[in-house]
Amino acid sequence: MADGLSGLGEFEIIGLFRQAAEPGRRWVVRGIGDDCAVLDVGGKERLLVTTDMLVERVHFLRDGITPRQLGYKSLSVNLSDIAAMGGEPTAAFLAWGLTADLDLAFVTGFRDGLLQCAREHRVDLLGGDTTASKSDIIACLSVLGRAEAGEVITRFGARPGDVVMLGGMVGDSGAGLHLALRKSGEVSAADRRRLLSAHLEPRPQVELGRLLAKRRLATAMIDVSDGVLQDLYHVVTASGVGADLDADALPLSDAARALAKSAGVDARDWGLSGGEDYVLLFCVPQDREAETLAACQSELGLRVVPVGRVTQKKHIRVRRNGTWGEMHIEGYDHFKRQE
Ligand code: ADP
Ligand code: MG
DSSP: OOGGGGGSOHHHHHHHHHHHHOOOOTTEEEOBTBSSEEEEOSTTEEEEEEEEEEEBTTTBOGGGSOHHHHHHHHHHHHHHHHHTTTOEEEEEEEEEEEOTTOOHHHHHHHHHHHHHHHHHTTOEEEEEEEEEOSSOOEEEEEEEEEEEGGGOOOSSOOOTTOEEEESSOOSHHHHHHHHHTTOSOOOOHHHHHHHHHHHHSOOOOHHHHHHHHHTTOOSEEEEOSSOHHHHHHHHHHHHTOEEEEEGGGOOOOHHHHHHHHHHTSOHHHIIIIIOOOOOEEEEEOGGGHHHHHHHHHHHHOOOOEEEEEEESSSSEEEEETTEEEEOOOOOOOTTSOOO
16 A cells, blocks of 8 residues: 555545445435445345455465465455344355466365355355456455344444453454464464464354344444454444453463463454454343343353443553553554554
8 A cells, every 4th residue: 555545544544435425315224334334125124235355465365375265254254244233144246356377276266165155154146246456366245134124233332331242252363363474383283273264264153143133132243353452442432432341351262372372472462453353242231141141152052251341431441460451452454554
């Protein structure tokens, strides 16, 4: 990206569009600013629309991911945005740019990974666009989903007193990236597979999103694509509230902990600001916390984890090693320089 943009963050750029776009059609329920746009298509039905792009050298390295994994991931990160609204994904469109040096095996591998992910979530590939690209592979997926009006969960509904919960382990993807970049630290072959798979083939929590939506359990939700801190920040700013986040309570896998110990880093940082975990972060009224834990366990065999509390004060406090401190956001921003 041109140096000139580096002073401007990804979210400031999006803000420039958001301020100017002014959606006027009466069927627009939500426009820019959530995981999906929401359209009223008549009756109780709501149409969800999202699009997300993977760019070579920005999101992946060609020799660090197989074509099959790349196809899988390009769809799964989009399904995660449908999940984050409580929706049921229905259809996908693939627009991509391919460089001349790619071969047939790349195309069929990518196709097979994408279609495997589509089959797992009963999504149909219904169209797209195929073009040449001069130097980098680009894969942009757009996905449609559906939900009933009362089921849609936005980023806007968090209330003081709500419990902040995570739908699963965080930090594995950041740990997987650490391994993929061949940074220091060693783990067993099984841990290595787990961490790399979390990074290269993330599993969107579509079933969890549907369960929370159907039972009206969550007041606000987002998927963790930029790190727990950054994504919690999106929820609290959209909702006009703040939060206390207990970093000591973050669910971290034994594999991530083992790698962090060996590499001499803090595994919590992979969860807080690593990103790409694609687990759901959601807020639940305090009096429904027990019901939520029980429903996720009994219906999905899933242990969701309380990690914080929504507050009235409009900032985020983070507890680490028993001490509360003010937040410093270090999630991924495409135009700010990363370490
Ligand atoms: P997510 O991480 O859930 O994919 P993003 O942080 O990428 O969400 O985007 C935040 C919001 O900004 C979304 O509503 C997205 O659709 C919107 N957005 C991103 N880029 C643009 C753009 N160039 N024009 C209009 N809306 C955009
Ligand atoms: Mg999202």
